[in-house]
Amino acid sequence: MPGQPQAAPVKGFFTDTTLCIGCKACEVACKQWNQLPDDGFLFTGMSYDNTAHLGASTWRHVAFIERPAPLHPQNEGAFSWLFSSDVCKHCARAGCLEACPTGAIIRTEFGSVYVQPDVCNGCGYCIVSCPFGVIDRREEDGRAWKCTLCYDRLRADMQPACAKSCPTESIQFGNLEDLRKQARERVEKLHSQGMREAYLYGESAASQPGTEGLHAFFLLVDKPEVYNLPPDPIVPTKTVKDAWTAMAAGALGIALAALGAAFFAHKNGAQS
Amino acid sequence: MSTVRYKTSPDPVSTDGRDIDRKIAELAGEAADQQASGAAGKHIEKQAGTWTQLPQPHAADPTYYDRPLLNESVWGWAIPTYYYVGGLAGASLALGAALELQHAAKFDRLIRRCHWIGFLGCCVSGALLVYDLGKPQRFLNMLRVFRPTSPMNVGAWILSGTSGASAAAFFFRQAGYAAGLFGMALATYTGVLVSNTAVPLWNASRKVLPVLFAASAVTSAGSLFELFDQDEDEARVTRAFGSVGKLAEIAASVIAEQHASQVARVGRPFQRGFSGFLWRTAAVLTAGSVVMNLLPRPTRGKRLASGILGTVGSLLMRFALEQAGNASARDPRASFHSQREPLAQ
Amino acid sequence: MGTSFGRGGATDFPGDIVNSDVIVIEGSNMAECHPVAFRWVMKARERGATLIHVDPRFTRTSAVSDIHVPIRAGSDIAFLGGIIRYIIENERYFKDYVVHYTNAPAIINKDFKDTEDLDGLFSGWQKDKGHYQTRTWMYEDVDPEPAGGERESEAAKKGQPIQRQPIQAEHTDLTLQHPRCVFQIVKRHYSRYTPEMVEETCGIPKQLFLKVAETLCRNSGRERTGVFIYAVGWTQHSVGVQYIRAAAIMQLLLGNMGRPGGGVIALRGHASIQGSTDIPTLYNLLPGYLPMPKAKHDKDLETYLKLNQSPSGWWGEYTKYFVSLMKAWYGPAATQQNDWCYNYLPTLTGDHSHMNTVVDMADGTVKGYFVMGENPVAGSMHGALQRKGLRQLDWLVVRDFQLTETADFWREAPEIERGEVKPQDIATEVFFFPAAAHTEKDGSFTNTQRLLQWHHKAIDPPGDARSELDFIFKLGRRLKRLYQYEYADPRNWPIRDLIWDYPTQGPLEEPDAEAVLHEINGYTVHDGKPVEGFTSLKEDGSTACGAWIYSGCYRGGVNMTARRKPHWEQNWVAPEWGWAWPHNRRILYNRASADPQGQPWSERKALVWWDEKKQQWTGHDVPDFIVERPPDYRPGKEARGKDTISGIDPFVMQSDGKGWIFVPTGLQDGPLPTHYEPQESVIQNPLYGQQCNPERMEWMRKDNPYHQPYNDPRFPYLITTYRLTEHHTAGGMSRWLSWLSELQPEMFCEVSPELAKECKLKNGGWATIRTMRGEIEARVLVTNRIPPLRIKGRIIHQIGLPYHWSSKGLIRGDAANELIGFVADPNVSIQESKAFTGMIEPGRKSKGRRHVTSGRLVKKLPGREQDRDLPQARHKPETSHGFKAMETKEGNV
Numbered sequence A: 001m002p003g004q005p006q007a008a009p010v011k012g013f014f015t016d017t018t019l020c021i022g023c024k025a026c027e028v029a030c031k032q033w034n035q036l037p038d039d040g041f042l043f044t045g046m047s048y049d050n051t052a053h054l055g056a057s058t059w060r061h062v063a064f065i066e067r068p069a070p071l072h073p074q075n076e077g078a079f080s081w082l083f084s085s086d087v088c089k090h091c092a093r094a095g096c097l098e099a100c101p102t103g104a105i106i107r108t109e110f111g112s113v114y115v116q117p118d119v120c121n122g123c124g125y126c127i128v129s130c131p132f133g134v135i136d137r138r139e140e141d142g143r144a145w146k147c148t149l150c151y152d153r154l155r156a157d158m159q160p161a162c163a164k165s166c167p168t169e170s171i172q173f174g175n176l177e178d179l180r181k182q183a184r185e186r187v188e189k190l191h192s193q194g195m196r197e198a199y200l201y202g203e204s205a206a207s208q209p210g211t212e213g214l215h216a217f218f219l220l221v222d223k224p225e226v227y228n229l230p231p232d233p234i235v236p237t238k239t240v241k242d243a244w245t246a247m248a249a250g251a252l253g254i255a256l257a258a259l260g261a262a263f264f265a266h267k268n269g270a271q272s
Numbered sequence B: 001m002s003t004v005r006y007k008t009s010p011d012p013v014s015t016d017g018r019d020i021d022r023k024i025a026e027l028a029g030e031a032a033d034q035q036a037s038g039a040a041g042k043h044i045e046k047q048a049g050t051w052t053q054l055p056q057p058h059a060a061d062p063t064y065y066d067r068p069l070l071n072e073s074v075w076g077w078a079i080p081t082y083y084y085v086g087g088l089a090g091a092s093l094a095l096g097a098a099l100e101l102q103h104a105a106k107f108d109r110l111i112r113r114c115h116w117i118g119f120l121g122c123c124v125s126g127a128l129l130v131y132d133l134g135k136p137q138r139f140l141n142m143l144r145v146f147r148p149t150s151p152m153n154v155g156a157w158i159l160s161g162t163s164g165a166s167a168a169a170f171f172f173r174q175a176g177y178a179a180g181l182f183g184m185a186l187a188t189y190t191g192v193l194v195s196n197t198a199v200p201l202w203n204a205s206r207k208v209l210p211v212l213f214a215a216s217a218v219t220s221a222g223s224l225f226e227l228f229d230q231d232e233d234e235a236r237v238t239r240a241f242g243s244v245g246k247l248a249e250i251a252a253s254v255i256a257e258q259h260a261s262q263v264a265r266v267g268r269p270f271q272r273g274f275s276g277f278l279w280r281t282a283a284v285l286t287a288g289s290v291v292m293n294l295l296p297r298p299t300r301g302k303r304l305a306s307g308i309l310g311t312v313g314s315l316l317m318r319f320a321l322e323q324a325g326n327a328s329a330r331d332p333r334a335s336f337h338s339q340r341e342p343l344a345q
Numbered sequence C: 001m002g003t004s005f006g007r008g009g010a011t012d013f014p015g016d017i018v019n020s021d022v023i024v025i026e027g028s029n030m031a032e033c034h035p036v037a038f039r040w041v042m043k044a045r046e047r048g049a050t051l052i053h054v055d056p057r058f059t060r061t062s063a064v065s066d067i068h069v070p071i072r073a074g075s076d077i078a079f080l081g082g083i084i085r086y087i088i089e090n091e092r093y094f095k096d097y098v099v100h101y102t103n104a105p106a107i108i109n110k111d112f113k114d115t116e117d118l119d120g121l122f123s124g125w126q127k128d129k130g131h132y133q134t135r136t137w138m139y140e141d142v143d144p145e146p147a148g149g150e151r152e153s154e155a156a157k158k159g160q161p162i163q164r165q166p167i168q169a170e171h172t173d174l175t176l177q178h179p180r181c182v183f184q185i186v187k188r189h190y191s192r193y194t195p196e197m198v199e200e201t202c203g204i205p206k207q208l209f210l211k212v213a214e215t216l217c218r219n220s221g222r223e224r225t226g227v228f229i230y231a232v233g234w235t236q237h238s239v240g241v242q243y244i245r246a247a248a249i250m251q252l253l254l255g256n257m258g259r260p261g262g263g264v265i266a267l268r269g270h271a272s273i274q275g276s277t278d279i280p281t282l283y284n285l286l287p288g289y290l291p292m293p294k295a296k297h298d299k300d301l302e303t304y305l306k307l308n309q310s311p312s313g314w315w316g317e318y319t320k321y322f323v324s325l326m327k328a329w330y331g332p333a334a335t336q337q338n339d340w341c342y343n344y345l346p347t348l349t350g351d352h353s354h355m356n357t358v359v360d361m362a363d364g365t366v367k368g369y370f371v372m373g374e375n376p377v378a379g380s381m382h383g384a385l386q387r388k389g390l391r392q393l394d395w396l397v398v399r400d401f402q403l404t405e406t407a408d409f410w411r412e413a414p415e416i417e418r419g420e421v422k423p424q425d426i427a428t429e430v431f432f433f434p435a436a437a438h439t440e441k442d443g444s445f446t447n448t449q450r451l452l453q454w455h456h457k458a459i460d461p462p463g464d465a466r467s468e469l470d471f472i473f474k475l476g477r478r479l480k481r482l483y484q485y486e487y488a489d490p491r492n493w494p495i496r497d498l499i500w501d502y503p504t505q506g507p508l509e510e511p512d513a514e515a516v517l518h519e520i521n522g523y524t525v526h527d528g529k530p531v532e533g534f535t536s537l538k539e540d541g542s543t544a545c546g547a548w549i550y551s552g553c554y555r556g557g558v559n560m561t562a563r564r565k566p567h568w569e570q571n572w573v574a575p576e577w578g579w580a581w582p583h584n585r586r587i588l589y590n591r592a593s594a595d596p597q598g599q600p601w602s603e604r605k606a607l608v609w610w611d612e613k614k615q616q617w618t619g620h621d622v623p624d625f626i627v628e629r630p631p632d633y634r635p636g637k638e639a640r641g642k643d644t645i646s647g648i649d650p651f652v653m654q655s656d657g658k659g660w661i662f663v664p665t666g667l668q669d670g671p672l673p674t675h676y677e678p679q680e681s682v683i684q685n686p687l688y689g690q691q692c693n694p695e696r697m698e699w700m701r702k703d704n705p706y707h708q709p710y711n712d713p714r715f716p717y718l719i720t721t722y723r724l725t726e727h728h729t730a731g732g733m734s735r736w737l738s739w740l741s742e743l744q745p746e747m748f749c750e751v752s753p754e755l756a757k758e759c760k761l762k763n764g765g766w767a768t769i770r771t772m773r774g775e776i777e778a779r780v781l782v783t784n785r786i787p788p789l790r791i792k793g794r795i796i797h798q799i800g801l802p803y804h805w806s807s808k809g810l811i812r813g814d815a816a817n818e819l820i821g822f823v824a825d826p827n828v829s830i831q832e833s834k835a836f837t838g839m840i841e842p843g844r845k846s847k848g849r850r851h852v853t854s855g856r857l858v859k860k861l862p863g864r865e866q867d868r869d870l871p872q873a874r875h876k877p878e879t880s881h882g883f884k885a886m887e888t889k890e891g892n893v
């Protein structure tokens, strides 16, 4: 198609939470680059997390988990503090994209999932269709927003602002294939160092069939739930056939009810 | 940009929360035109309250400070109302078409009523959707594309089709049949729409919701007709139509609840809290309505009572479902358990 | 660090941390406060290094450490002393290194008495003066010259210069056996710092302590190195300098100095805080660590030079640097005949450090105050006393981006909110000038690793905002105009004769920052050509140089500080990124990375070495040594100045070329670190009768009350203060930004679940924290990250307070500094804000009461207070240098 951008290799994020120091530079860099407004000031009492969740104006969010369990190799004391920088997963099968009735959400030449703000009509359907609770609508704005994988930066051959600002390379950006390789090597290394609990979350279709893999995947050391990630997310369209079938049954039911009522009344009426 | 007095700030500050002085700099970022009043506090307070316990995940059944995993739907009252109105319109048009098939003059008034309700229903539906979206032209964005993966997009086409057909039905008899067919889709697709989400309660009951919506649409139509002046023939039609719908609705809601409750935590909003209350009330009202229908010796009083009970019941059911869905979206354990339990098997 | 090694700067650069085998971060929360430099720590860890974090709290640094050691705030010397003992007792020190490169073999004056002998005091305490006389700490028969610290105190006290000679071999014992050699003294000094004592003092379980000590020892020696990293968790104590000394001793014993992956890294705070001591904003220094003349004894140039020029070591070059500085300032007016305008320099009459100045303001003797890039009302100790000072001023100038709490002290402050002070009663005239940010001006930063990096102006400053350079330059021009008509009075000449001619540029007529750099670099007077480096400076007035240590940064007219060659395009030392003083050396004292024969201790840790063929030192880094001095060179008896530096003297700034394990001179409070409790503590000093540092600065004033030294029932908890990644210091640059404000929106306190239970505090709820100085309220964050410590069966609770909030900005909260009184370290006048006592209660009861305006906040305890000092050290007279604060008639509260 003319005007269609040429496909580049699929890009993504590998967020290695064992390297994260919870500095939130990624959160701020994202806000700054994309010029996102603040989300309000609230002392949440949740460790050092005062932004709580991804949302329409918070596209990176760092979780702070205070665990009463040791983390290898820190074997002194039964305590550890985990950090994890969450972001839109740019799912291979994206619930938001598939649900969007306007076509506002598209898959870009980088394989990322991008919301076109000028097309979005604010219907909010993507919001309930994202199994990760990522995309959201800002009240005053009335449209849905989320991480763009820094589409504008990628087009200018720059890496995303959050990855660029991460001091410890906890957020790694690159070609998805390379990242997967790197990530597997990293897990192996951690295992060999004794951190048996390290594993990859969503790195491939095999490990997360419900989404057919994430373009932004993670290295975690505890259950996904601990990080507020779903253990086995499934893009809704994968199960929706049931509903279409049920819809057919329902429509048929209406037809039968209507025909039956009409027929019955007609018959009985004629008799009297 | 407006001048805002941040709650926590002693001086009024001119900011929309972006830290950019628009006198000096132009905004060009991806979110540059995101509207923000600067009324800080609102967003985060919607997301989070203050955590009052020791910050420690529960090892066996962890969550992240019990924060929701999912974002709950942003739909206000207009959307459940739309489910009701759309269902009503769709079922009416279906009934109209069925009556048309009987070729009996005694149903002419009822058929016209069906068409009117269908047509007006479509208009109100459109209005409700536009109200929810905020701007009329935003509705048209949905008609830029045809996207079968999106029940909402399919629905937009169905609503458009139904509107057109129901308007045409005033002029062409044949259009009434088309309207009837579209109507059936209009009354049921919303069930797919809510099922096709990550909201655990809705998704778990996806095999039933479209049927429930169909039944409820029939209830709605039947009940509304009961509120009009009717002759005996008409009353017979609507009573029969309505009672089938109501009985089916009660049955479907029981099954929906069962489906949802296969994972206890998912079905919980049907039983507990405000949503549980609404859900139960709706069922009781609908049951009351069908009782009125089935009592011997129909009277006008019974008919009106049945109509009112059925209308309120089916409307309430939509709200209850909305509330229950939101409640399950807010409960991270609903999602976690629904995904863990199949994994464990 | 100056007194131990010779220079007051980090000895290594953060990028070199990747080469470390063990990294100890103690007294810093590096991941939170220095996240970008912390990347190197993470990389080192990935390479297999062990990371140890010693901190009262489990912080974001601890979260990624291999070992977190919870420690009672204010007890680090006991911990480090314990490690020193472990190293010595188990013979784990790096013998060859210790013998040749440190002063361990040096024999000390026979009159020296240790704290072990005197229950916490060293010999030389003068009862009448309330001060040490440090003669007895000297080497036997030699008076070495300190390279840093109080450089002339000994002579000053006698009122005349002391005859000095270079240190000779006969005053040492290379077998380390002489009972009076440094090694044996150190061994005795720390013999009681056993693991049990560490546990009793610091609350660190014995097993954990042993694990740390063993890990350190295992990772040192020829093949392995470890680095020590600290910041203000160490400096902000009344014994702060001695904390750092303890680390220096450890690193010298382990042989970690001057080697890759070794060293002691002081993480400096603000972007150019290192720069602001190099070219100082300190009252007692001239650029390049040349001391300010003192009124009492620096009568003329000759005396001044005599007192400062060391006969041995690098400070033998003193005159060259001083004369060049005067030539830079006074140009043709500075001549040999008029002593290079020496008498134009102001002379010090006492201690004019920050807290003394504030007290003088409060007492009405200081009338005007410039505050540029500082927010003392929120960021400095004792906010209420700070504001009391400001209220007494005639005028106040504040230059900042925002109307900070300091600029608005007359409008918004706790005492004004309470109605105790009315704005209309404050006569201070406040001038606020908007300041240009670093992106809006050219200039350089000197960071942690002594690295100068140029920043180019990206955009003009908005409105009336101007750079400091512009402000000072134009202020200077106006002053010169005012003074030019009054030739007669010599008092005006220092300003009349000042060279003040930087070229200006652009529509705003801003002075050219590179012209300033040119002057700092130095130039030959006759043609203005930049000099090559400080070795080109002359004492005959033919060169001018603004700061000798920076000489070379503008070599050949090239702005070396603006070089930006990335590290992946050069070797790992990255010498072509920016420019480091001195002489672009990145790892200081790197001569010590080679053995006495000049060959690397090991291949793995090679850095610089002696090249036999070329007959010079060479390697990855610029050698921090005289390049052509062979390893086997030994000076003769007649040698003076640089010639006294032998081939095995890596610490060239020291008068004996050695790393000082024992500091014979230069420190106020003792040659060896000794455990003293903070001014306010929860326990009695377990080691000595002397509770606190006898030389600490304290201000006995009614408006600066102290708690009991220990076990004060009114204030049972230990409090420490610190930073969060999300905010910056006093908040002027973060509380006004919504993106940062939302990340940490409210002032809070961190408490353990146990303390929360004891005091009925609820997570997310409110608490009031109180000291004698004031009360504040804060939200409660209950967390296992600040564990209670067990000391002698007693539970010690600590409370953590970030100090970023105050009464203005997008978000506000009470300032932690409202709680803290004036107490300071005697060597560098740094406040004790990391350990003090207080009370916490649930609820939002704070009425904002401050002792300064509301009077006594807590009932006085009956009876006499416990003692902080031994009887002979109790007397604290007023002194001209003001090391002891004035005792007021009102006495202690």
Ligand SMILES: Nc1nc2c(c(=O)[nH]1)N[C@H]1C(S)=C(S)[C@@H](COP(=O)(O)OP(=O)(O)OC[C@H]3O[C@@H](n4cnc5c(=O)[nH]c(N)nc54)[C@H](O)[C@@H]3O)O[C@H]1N2
Pocket: C026, C027, C028, C029, C030, C032, C033, C034, C054, C055, C056, C057, C059, C071, C072, C073, C074, C075, C076, C230, C231, C232, C233, C234, C267, C268, C269, C270, C720, C721, C722, C723, C724, C725, C726, C727, C728, C729, C730, C834, C835
């Ligand atoms: N994000 C951010 N970064 C900053 C700053 C900022 O405000 N925000 N400020 C900059 C400045 S000016 C500076 S000076 C540096 C300071 O950098 P740091 O010194 O690293 O910062 P602090 O948080 O003040 O203190 C460090 C740690 O010391 C611990 N501590 C307190 N008392 C003791 C003690 O007695 N012993 C030991 N071992 N530890 C103790 C505290 O718990 C704290 O975790 O940071 C700089 N970097």
Ligand SMILES: Nc1nc2c(c(=O)[nH]1)N[C@H]1C(S)=C(S)[C@@H](COP(=O)(O)OP(=O)(O)OC[C@H]3O[C@@H](n4cnc5c(=O)[nH]c(N)nc54)[C@H](O)[C@@H]3O)O[C@H]1N2
Pocket: C232, C236, C269, C270, C372, C373, C374, C375, C376, C378, C379, C380, C381, C399, C400, C401, C402, C404, C435, C436, C437, C438, C468, C721, C722, C723, C728, C729, C730, C731, C732, C733, C803, C816, C817, C820, C833, C834
């Ligand atoms: N309790 C407690 N107190 C502490 C500490 C602690 O750990 N605990 N730490 C201490 C330490 S280490 C420090 S460094 C101090 C810091 O304390 P301060 O230096 O008082 O605090 P800052 O907020 O850093 O103040 C710097 C001000 O300079 C302004 N500024 C920035 N750039 C420029 C510029 O180019 N020109 C001008 N004119 N202004 C500029 C900023 O807006 C800001 O208001 O706090 C000390 N106080």
Ligand code: SF4
Pocket: A088, A089, A090, A091, A093, A094, A095, A096, A097, A113, A129, A130, A131, A132, A133, A134, A135, A146
């Ligand atoms: S994470 Fe959610 S918002 Fe992001 S691509 Fe997947 S479905 Fe869409």
Ligand code: SF4
Pocket: A099, A100, A101, A102, A103, A104, A105, A115, A119, A120, A121, A122, A123, A124, A125, A126, A127, A143, A144
């Ligand atoms: S809110 Fe916007 S992006 Fe989301 S589904 Fe609707 S149109 Fe698409």
Ligand code: SF4
Pocket: A029, A030, A031, A033, A034, A059, A060, A087, A146, A147, A148, A149, A150, A151, A160, A161, A162, A163
């Ligand atoms: S990729 Fe860009 S938009 Fe997405 S989180 Fe990172 S900075 Fe924000």
Ligand code: SF4
Pocket: A019, A020, A021, A022, A023, A024, A025, A026, A027, A062, A083, A085, A165, A166, A167, A168, A169, A170, A171
């Ligand atoms: S910038 Fe990197 S290290 Fe910092 S919070 Fe984000 S992911 Fe973690």
Ligand code: SF4
Pocket: C033, C034, C035, C036, C037, C271
């Ligand atoms: S604020 Fe600047 S100096 Fe501090 S860590 Fe970040 S980049 Fe480094």
Ligand SMILES: [Mo]
Pocket: C232, C268, C269, C270, C273
């Ligand atoms: Mo600092």
